[in-house]
Amino acid sequence: MGLKPAEEPEIDELTALILSAYSVISRGRQYAGMAASPLPLSLSDIDTYLRSRPIQVNREMFEQAIFALDDVYREEVMKGDGEPEEDEE
Template structure:
């Protein structure tokens, strides 16, 4: 999993974006069958979508906590 090396910021543990270095470390022990540029773009897009979903879940949890 590429995200195992993910870095976090702040006391809330906000996940930072994956870096090209994170992808490079992952691929050091694997081969891919698609173009590397396409692979990087796909992984970074999936990471952006996951972080957006994470942020929305945090917002919903805070809203729910605030309404109690």
């Protein structure tokens, strides 16, 4: 088609650390109900991660970032549930 793949954005070291941590932490996510709705991550999930990988970042800010990413993820998943599929004409 002649289209070049989009270049990945450059991210700083702190952002990379938080995104990587979220990826690892969310692997232990639990789900509930017949629709397997994702449950929110907990402080226990973050504690488990930090016991194996100490970080040099303010703990409160780290938790806020992880929870914010998790909120966005769960909102996106919930948008997909219950919305009728659009018919193409």
